Amino acid sequence: MLTAIVSVTVLGSLFGLGLGWAARKFRVESNPVVDQVDAILPQTQCGQCNFPGCRPYAEAIVSGEAQINQCPPGGEAGIRALADLLGVEVLPLNPENGREQPRTVAIIDEDTCIGCTLCIQACPVDAILGAAKLMHTVLEAECTGCDLCLPPCPVDCIEMVIRNPDPDDWTWPRPSPGNGETELSQSDRVTAGAA
Amino acid sequence: MLSYFLILVSTVLANNFVLVRFLGLCPFMGVSNKLEGAVGMSVATMFVLTLSSMTSYLLSTWLLRPLGLEYLSTLSFILVIAVVVQLTELVMRKTSPLLYRILGIFLPLITSNCAVLGVALLNVQEQHNLLQSALYGFGAAAGFGLVLVMFAAMRERIAYADVPVHFRGAPVGLITAGLMALAFMGFTGLAKL
Numbered sequence: 138m139l140t141a142i143v144s145v146t147v148l149g150s151l152f153g154l155g156l157g158w159a160a161r162k163f164r165v166e167s168n169p170v171v172d173q174v175d176a177i178l179p180q181t182q183c184g185q186c187n188f189p190g191c192r193p194y195a196e197a198i199v200s201g202e203a204q205i206n207q208c209p210p211g212g213e214a215g216i217r218a219l220a221d222l223l224g225v226e227v228l229p230l231n232p233e234n235g236r237e238q239p240r241t242v243a244i245i246d247e248d249t250c251i252g253c254t255l256c257i258q259a260c261p262v263d264a265i266l267g268a269a270k271l272m273h274t275v276l277e278a279e280c281t282g283c284d285l286c287l288p289p290c291p292v293d294c295i296e297m298v299i300r301n302p303d304p305d306d307w308t309w310p311r312p313s314p315g316n317g318e319t320e321l322s323q324s325d326r327v328t329a330g331a332a
Numbered sequence: 333m334l335s336y337f338l339i340l341v342s343t344v345l346a347n348n349f350v351l352v353r354f355l356g357l358c359p360f361m362g363v364s365n366k367l368e369g370a371v372g373m374s375v376a377t378m379f380v381l382t383l384s385s386m387t388s389y390l391l392s393t394w395l396l397r398p399l400g401l402e403y404l405s406t407l408s409f410i411l412v413i414a415v416v417v418q419l420t421e422l423v424m425r426k427t428s429p430l431l432y433r434i435l436g437i438f439l440p441l442i443t444s445n446c447a448v449l450g451v452a453l454l455n456v457q458e459q460h461n462l463l464q465s466a467l468y469g470f471g472a473a474a475g476f477g478l479v480l481v482m483f484a485a486m487r488e489r490i491a492y493a494d495v496p497v498h499f500r501g502a503p504v505g506l507i508t509a510g511l512m513a514l515a516f517m518g519f520t521g522l523a524k525l
Contacts, residue, residue, distance in 0.1 A: 141399075144401060148408060152411060155419075165426055
């Protein structure tokens with residue numbers, strides 16, 4: 138009994154240590170540029186760039202198989218950052234991949250949801266919670282607004298709504314067209330300019 | 333010499349692990365939708381099975397039998413197989429990226445292939461020596477690969493055939509596998525082992 142416990146424990150720990158050592162010894166350094174490109178990409182894993190995720194797209198950019206203008210969620214800012222990093226020309230977003238849109242978040246109409254779990258399987262970032270025949274819901278903090286859960290839903294109960302901006306992606310409101318005046322009043326602009 | 337050859341014939345044809353012993357049916361059904369995948373899976377299995385049947389033989393002769401712990405065979409063989417698969421993946425990733433790209437996704441799947449554990453246990457039961465164990469593992473994997481590739485080639489054609497609605501997918505696959513097993517019964521008696 139004791140020999141069995143001891144030998145299996147020793148065997149297990151030896152194998153564990155061996156594997157740990159092998160993992161260090163045979164570690165493959167990934168290309169640091171791929172990591173940098175991957176860090177710029179928005180990690181929506183939406184596949185609009187025609188690659189299975191952000192990381193494969195980053196690898197394709199670095200190996201020269203893909204242009205930098207295939208990421209609609211990253212938008213113009215993303216393309217500019219990629220161009221800066223890689224030292225290439227800024228390109229306009231390729232319309233074949235999609236248009237730049239305000240960031241959205243999926244909302245499930247919980248009265249209509251039939252609990253089929255199809256959207257859970259489609260979600261690339263596991264932002265949808267639920268179980269078979271039970272209502273599903275979306276973790277807004279995790280949702281990347283990639284639209285991939287819309288096509289599989291058999292009852293069309295998922296809606297994409299524009300996300301309330303948080304401090305990371307809040308921007309000044311654009312000047313309204315019309316009379317050429319911005320939304321700020323004259324006195325506001327004077328104080329803004331003085332400050 | 334003849335006995336080694338017989339081991340090979342027996343494991344590949346007469347006692348085929350998939351169609352006669354019904355081991356490793358999960359990858360047999362799961363990875364046989366496309367021919368490329370089936371070939372990758374067969375090669376990876378061949379590699380892992382030969383290696384793991386040798387290591388589990390060493391473990392059983394050097395550790396389990398001297399200590400009288402044969403009843404722990406199943407447990408420790410599972411451990412060895414998992415470690416061998418992991419190690420193979422690590423080493424292959426470093427040394428041969430090309431091979432890793434071809435076989436990479438299949439390697440972790442092999443851990444759960446029951447034919448691998450079956451070979452290790454049968455080696456002990458049949459009291460093979462090291463070379464016989466290695467050959468037994470290799471033959472089992474070659475037989476597995478043979479029927480997997482044949483089955484995948486057939487399924488690729490069946491996918492375009494006009495199969496009755498209720499038989500589409502897995503049912504017709506299982507019927508095909510059954511017919512293949514019947515055909516392989518013809519090899520019974522080719523090698524007695």
